[in-house]
Amino acid sequence: MRRLSEREAGFTIVEVLVASVLLVIGAFTTFALLSAANRNTDRAKQTQVALNMAQQELEALRSLTNEELALTATPPHSGDPLDPDYRVSSSGTFAVVREPRSSYRKLVVNEGPIEGESEETVKGGVVVPSESFESGDVSGTVHRYVLWRNDDPCGSSCPTSQDFKQIVVAIKLDTPGNQAGERGYVEAQSDFVDPTDSSENDPAPDSEGNLVTAQQFFLTDTPCGEGGETERAEIASDHLLHNTLGTCASGLQTGTTVGAPDALLLGGPPDPAPEDPTSPVLHDYSDDTYLEPTPDTDKGVQIRKDDTSGCHYTPAGATNPESQVHRWVTDPMEADFKMTEKATLEFYTRTLNDELYTGTVCVYLFKRSEAGSPPEATDTQLTNKVGSTGYWTYTPEKNEYWPRFEWKKVRLTMTFNGAPYTIPKDDRLGVALSVERSNTPADAIPIMYDHPNYPTRIEVDTSTPIEGS
DSSP states (O other), rough: OOOOOOTTTTOOOHHHHHHHHHHHHHHHHHHHHHHHHHHHHHHHHHHHHHHHHHHHHHHHHHTSSSTTTTBOOOOOSOOOSSSSSGGBTTTTTEEEEEETTTEEEEEESSSSSTTTOOOOOOOOBOOOOOEEEETTTTEEEEEEEEEEEEOGGGGGGSSSSOEEEEEEEEEEEEEOTSSOOOOOEEEEEEEOOOOOOOOOOOOOTHHHHHOOOOEEEEEEEEOSSSSOOOOOOOOOOOOOOOOOOOGGGGOOOOSSSSSOOOEESSSOOOOTTTTTOOOOOOBBOOOOOOGSSSSSOOOOOEBBEEEEEESSSSSSSSOOGGGEEEEOOOOOOOOEEEEEEOOOEEEOOGGGOOOOOOOOEEEEEEEEHHHHHHHHEEEEEOOOOOOOOOOOEEEGGOOOOOOOSSOEEEEEEBBBBSEEEEOOTEEEEEEEEEEEETTTOOEEEEEEBBBBBBEEEEEEEEEEEOOOO
């Protein structure tokens, strides 16, 4: 019998076993990757459903009258940190700040006297604290909270701690059987600024008797479009500072070339993973070498202080003026937009490298019209009702040090002359920020926005809210 040569020899049993093991490992790896991809797709779908539902709930609640906007009962406290009711206290308050729980505000329930009033009661509340829902194959619970808020800048003319109402909607999703661990929740918040009903005993909010509500515009990191609707661009990485000193037709520009202002959009920044507080990551919106502190820890946009004392809508500096004023504008108004005397800016800020220093931010509201070819912008600044300046300032109370160690939310309420003030059809509403030099010893002040954890926004009292917003 002929002996087989080495070339003619087949696989040994050991080789077959090794190959089989490798094949099995490869198959398991492939199936695991496919399974993870499917789970991620499902999770993204569920998150989008939750975000859409939260916005829809906000709009539904904002459409109620002031009298109706009250809870039918106080929500019970939950011991589960992943349950929104975990933020409800036994004393009937709710933690506005989610983590760590803080900034507790009294819940508005349809019983009991209003603070500062002897006979008036909150009647007719129709807001059910929570209820389950199903949307296709997505299910969960809608949690609703209505809170009393104090308007600090209003001063003695608003003597109680119940000046206006705030709405918080949280969507807690059920955990699907193919996912491990309990899901977190998404939430959305909005102020409801005294939309007084027009009874004969109450003054009409405007000269025509129309109700007043607060229209939200969110500050974004996306340059405004020349016409039509601006679509928010996903923030993928750190980038150079946007030059916002031009017109929307200028397009995205960096450095000293004048470019489009960033956009004020109706929708808030999306959260792709609400159960993960570290996602999305924070990015640096002003990654220019001359704006980098040592050590390089800055995020958001750095706004350099002006070269001279005071507030200047047009930068006074000759070197990199684009870093001394940052501007945002809305898309062209589809109809006349009537502003009824008050707007509130809510923004997030902290010091560079958490250093200790004071600071003052200047805020400008303006109407913009663009005409010509190429378009030229004509900006008309609204004037502060107190002092008739073309700006408002935010300085921590008693000139305390600027916030450190965390991004802190601060609010500035602005009342303006000439109300009601109309932004005509096809014109834009704008807001701009700069840093006052004399009270700011640091080089710059960082501002964070366009992030689901830090949704910097401006709310404008209006009797002509934008349809579908």
